[in-house]
Amino acid sequence: MKYLLMICGDESAEEYADAGCGGWTEEMTERGVIAGGAGLRPPREATTVRVRDEELRITDGPFAETKEQIGGFVLIDCGDLDEAIEIAAKHPAAGYGTIEIRPVLEFPPT
């Protein structure tokens, strides 16, 4: 199953931006569960796009005014949610921020 790990933190998490992942990426790459991912620029550099009634609305900043924002994401491919939890828990960001695990929409083979 494919899961998106959304790595979130509040502003203080920025100090970890260049910290790397302490060997997590290497370990998970070797294990063959990484299917993509990247770190992100901070939320203040985000642009939000919505189309309502055929009208394009562009706003500055992230859509949700929550304290924690996505700072990076990793796409993983693993057996089940328990394995995804285990992988996410090993990520250093789990220690200072939060990691949201979202299953990727998968369509049945036709």
Add this chain to the structure above:
Amino acid sequence: MTFEEVYRQEWGQVVATLIRLTGDWELAEECAQEAFAAALERWPRDGVPRKPGAWLTTTARNRAIDWLRREAVGAAKLKEVAAMSDEPEPAYDVPDDRLRLMFTCCHPALAMEARVALTLRTLAGLSTAEIARAFLVPEATMSKRLTRAKQKIQYAGIPYRVPPAHLLPERTPAVLAVLYLLFNEGYSDVVRSNLSGEAIRLARLLVQLMPDEPEACGLLALMLLHDARRDTRLSADGVLVTLDEQDRTRWDHVQITEGVELLEATLARGAPGPYQVQAAIAACHATARTAADTDWPQIAALYGQLKQTPVIALNRAVAIGMADGPAVGLRLLEQLAAGPLTGYHLLPATRADFLRRLGRYSEAATAYREARELASTEAERRYLTRRLQEVSQ
């Protein structure tokens, strides 16, 4: 055995086996439903089969095979169907199936309310309407909640299994917490009392399936010991009867003996945990011949072993007050007063009782009034009113 008893006993097993065979929760429940309907029709005519559970599982499995054939779902699924048809005896006595189901229903990735509802539906076989009634929500709401939980299990990839050994210490408390929550829902409310029975039944099953889990035994003992006093907690006219005034001859002494023996065997294994400690406290109360015989110093010491949440601290203060006198208890309560217990009716109620014991009636009356304002049930309000009248005379 009545049909109702067979249903309660076998439902979880049939559903669990069908989920394992088909991997489809909705289908599993539907086929189980149909199997029980078929039993209701045939057993009165043909007699109850020697192994009712196996009969029900076979019937449900055949329904599933029929359904999958009709749907003709892909080669892979058909192959599984064939394998299912080849199984001479249904794998009925795989004890793991129900345990697996229990852990899946109580997976920490599900919301607590979903865990409870799902456990009641799939393991205890309560209908959606019954669960909705128990939790005072409309049936449609409960139905949606159950559907969402099952969808999350499917789409989020929550595994249908007993977690591996290294995850057990982390996951077992979730299962125990769900069962204890179920029990308490039923214990504090006459209307939902059947939930306590279901919780005890499921805990018995858990103990049978995980005999090496001391805290499961501790929880079962705790629930048996509390439940033994159920019938004496309210008077005929609906007034709360506190422990010291309950008619001890009406306690269920068979259940108390079972709870105590279970607890002693469990404690002997030397792996105490909070459920075992709470059961030990309940055992102190349950085995005291009279209220005056209660071993309060022992109870106070046991409360000291538990994690000191505000409510535990309050209970500990009560026990110390009972052991060392109301003046000591009152001093301990003062330290708790300004904390997170503000608004909790048992804090002023306890203070009132200590003040009453000290003969400080007018202060006691004020505290009883405060407690009555905060009390959440009618039975408690009536009890507090009675006490208030006593100290006001």
